[in-house]
Amino acid sequence: MSEGIAKLQSQLDSYAPNSVWTIAVFENPSFYAHFSPLRPSYKAVFEKYTLGDVMSRIVKREKLDHTYQEFYGCNIRLTEPYEESQTGERIRTIYYPIHNKQSLEALVAIDIKDSFIDLQVQKYNQKYETVLNVDGTDNIYHQRVRLPCSDGQYFGIGIHYVDILKKSIIPSLLIAFLVQLTRAFVRRHGHYIKHDEMTGFYRRDYYEPKLKRMQQFSMLIIDIDNFKQINDSFGHRKGDDVIRESASLIQKLIRSGDVAIRWGGEEFILLFNGMAQHDLQEKAESIRAAFSEQKTAGLAVTVSIGGVFQTDSTFGRCYKAADTALYESKHRGRNRVTIA
Known part of the structure; x- marks a missing residue:
């Protein structure tokens, strides 16, 4: 652990020389943590905690328990500036949670001088x-x-x-x-x-509040088939290329007034204004066919699509219906469209 923290310290110093205050790694759960440097004030405070106290307090305050779902680039948290009572140093803390199978295993905390x-x-x-x-x-x-x-x-x-x-x-x-x-x-x-940096689509955290105020939906959920196999077989860099080119293809197939959102890693939501239900079916089929007829990032990539057309409804109900339709497309063999 000390060797890993030292390498991280060296890398951070190259980006923020003389600005890295402390690096800490908290395992979950445990009675101990790794600090670099281990300041006497930190040691005195940490010894007062019981099993899991530090982790539960930070995770709850910074909302870190589900960051593994945040594929749009913000699976870290940056705090407001605050002053350490023991040292008087004004700092901000960057939290990077480490999850394994949706379970929080450790937390890296990096204190950066606010200056x-x-x-x-x-x-x-x-x-x-x-x-x-x-x-x-x-x-x-x-x-x-x-x-x-x-x-x-x-x-x-x-x-x-x-x-x-x-x-x-x-x-x-x-x-x-x-x-x-x-x-x-x-x-x-x-x-x-x-906007999501990789795809140029709207970010989920930005657009989701707008969705909750809407009442009419002509919506598609698009999911890249077997994406985990692409990452496992060709590496995450190739996976990123597939996501990037998939978004580019989708953008070419929708109108300038339509809304595209990167909802998750390989999942996208499309919203169409003033589109009838039969037109929604045709649009979904055209997108599915476009992927089937060409290669994406040099690979044969297909998508499954679930859609919903509803008026006087809520986003929660419509999303559930579209997600169920997407599951049906997957269940029937993928590379399919299902409109609820």
Whole structure:
């Protein structure tokens, strides 16, 4: 374990030099944990816990018990900044849960100094001669940005009027460029909040609240057949290529106003506005046939599809009906369409 933590420490130091505060590994369940470094204050506090206390407290607070289902890139958690009472250091913690067969076996906790974000902005300012600041007061421009993989976590980026005065010799066009650069950064970050990085589809956590407010559904659930065998036989990199090219093919087969969501690892949800039930059947068949008639990432890949057409209903009921239809397609031999 010590050798593994040392390698992790070395890798993290290359990305965040002088910013990694502590690395800890908690096994589940156990009376012990691995710390690097083992600070006296940590040892004193940890010795007061009983079996599973640390794990249960962190897992419940950070909602880590089902992160193995989060295939869209956020199976880690980043906490808000807080101050360690024993050391006075202001830090954020990155939690990485390790699951085996849906059971939490261990938890890696990495404490990063909160000043790491300020250092990155300072480096950016030095490199590009800008005057951006983080959570500054009396800014003439201020934009709140959400940190990825955090629960409602935001930090502010802005430009202070004093810094503008100090840079008054810089032409006004350059100042305008800095403002536009900040806005472009926020827009790009907003795209990543809404969309899955691998497929470009909407992320489940972003779009699911919208689904719960809907009452009419013309919906398909698409699942790549035998995807686990693809990963086992050709490796996860090939599996990623299959997901990426599958999403690209689906995108070409739907309308610009249709909604595509990456629901799980190899499962997608499509929503069609104003599409009749018989048209939904035809659309599902065209998608299924498109996969059957060509190779995906160099492999013969097929999909099973379950669909539902309902009005004046809820997403929960419609999803259950579509998922049952998908199961029926799988049960009947895969590479099939079933509309409830």
